[in-house]
Amino acid sequence: MIISPERLRALTEGLVAALGTPADLAQIVAEGLVEANLAGHDSHGVLRLPWYARQIRDGRIRPAARPELLSVSGATARVDGHLGWGPPAAWLATEAALDRARACGVGAATLLRGNHIGRVGAYVERLARAGMVGMALCNASPAVAPFGGTGRLLGTNPFAMAAPGDPPMVLDFATSAVAEGKLRVAVAAGQQVGPGLLRDAAGRPTQDPRDFYAGGALETFGLHKGSGMSVMIELLARGLAGVDHTAPEPGGFNGTLILALDVGSFVPPELFMAAAERLAAQVAARPPIEGVGRVLLPGEPEQLVRKQRLAEGIPLAEPIWAELCQLALELGVAV
């Protein structure tokens, strides 16, 4: 099933609106989901819609809630998502960080009660396109064991950085060794996964993705280094956002920290851009190892997929399309 970005965006917007979301917020949510699909990050694309719909029915996401800028002071800003959709809240925090960085050279915004904010790379890329170095980190629901330990304690805790350039370099990754979405795909296909990605409920290494759903846990990427990042992100994202760990509300578990550094407050922007271009050229010029066509820059895989999908349409697996059609039927939205 191949669908055009325009059609997928219209359908998604219709579905999100039919779930009780005001039109302006529905547009933001739909844009983010389709952009994730365009970037090749299908795990953060429209396949999330049935999951979001369930969270709305469970009262975890309040679709009509609007995020609020709680405070602005010096280089800092704080946003409360009021348990609404994540993306509008994260965009508000991104714009607040940008605004503070324009005023002070650096800006930092936190978000609490923000639910799932979607693909984190989108926010830092926005900052990079505004002449800022962007950085973002957020915690997520427990799914990952710390290095050397067993059981689910940490989230997949993504980390993202972006810098101005043409195009901007955009780094965005989960600190888990693998995305949970990939395990779902492997289970559905009856396949094993690679080694070093997960452990079973007893803490033994396994390549059977079903073991994750039977009480297992994901490993972090990068051994003790990635695990340390995940622990720090867990603390910073929740701690600075002020997530109340003693009485976590559904939907209020996640915290986000977004940082913006105005390049021009440190160096002439053209000097930074020249450094970015030079490094990009140096990376691209490295002779590749055997089996690799070309060394890619942070964000380049996404750019390549985006170009292709803009031209050829977005491929959707049949089960995902069927789920969207089912949801449309339930909500009375024309497909």
Next chain:
Amino acid sequence: MIISPERLRALTEGLVAALGTPADLAQIVAEGLVEANLAGHDSHGVLRLPWYARQIRDGRIRPAARPELLSVSGATARVDGHLGWGPPAAWLATEAALDRARACGVGAATLLRGNHIGRVGAYVERLARAGMVGMALCNASPAVAPFGGTGRLLGTNPFAMAAPGDPPMVLDFATSAVAEGKLRVAVAAGQQVGPGLLRDAAGRPTQDPRDFYAGGALETFGLHKGSGMSVMIELLARGLAGVDHTAPEPGGFNGTLILALDVGSFVPPELFMAAAERLAAQVAARPPIEGVGRVLLPGEPEQLVRKQRLAEGIPLAEPIWAELCQLALELGVAV
């Protein structure tokens, strides 16, 4: 050879001073080196002294140069190390970031012409002990291949984060898969190293550490994710500090970015501390996997070694001690 921290500090201070360093700067440099040894990071401890001495003779480090606060504006500050010793310059940048964060809630300081700043964890730990979330990143001389590529392009580009707590969590790692210092040790001992750490000059995986010194390159940690971090750090550290890539001076290759976020500007500090304590307890309480005694927190390995070495003294390999004695002889310093 076991030496007391006091004796090693006095000897190091004497050596650094004899290299032409003013007494106050020599004290800062010696303190940093001995603290690295105390933390178990011998690769950043006194074994660096002969290497530093060579850089002084080569004119790369100017031992009497004093770092200068170039500018302070809003949340930002810029420090020029004037090609002097790295640690005093990095401490000045750390204090500038702290000062800016006290004023604005967030502070960011860059350092250029700073030479080798030593163990990065020390600076972010200082910020954490002052109630700040600290973050630091810096680039280093080319030694690492980007993921999928061959040859030396990136530095070992360390990344560090710390957060207030009792004790603070301190994360500090090189984005290379292994420290170059460990290869040196393996070569000297005639040993192989583990898989996945380095490639030879032709880009083939190898476990022979001598291949690194024959034109090979280190791999990054964490596959494409760690490589992306290394590329971003290379760009941010140099780009924001304003390292002139077109005419790099010896000693002026490295850039550093230090960030401080004042916890109290976001949330009541006691709330953050409670979150830190709770997470630390949760991590420590995870049942370990087979073969692991206990799950450790970021910074805990260093705390354990420090406690032991404060009590029992600092072990130094005989060749390192011999090199220090030789340097002392050359400089007329009593051992």
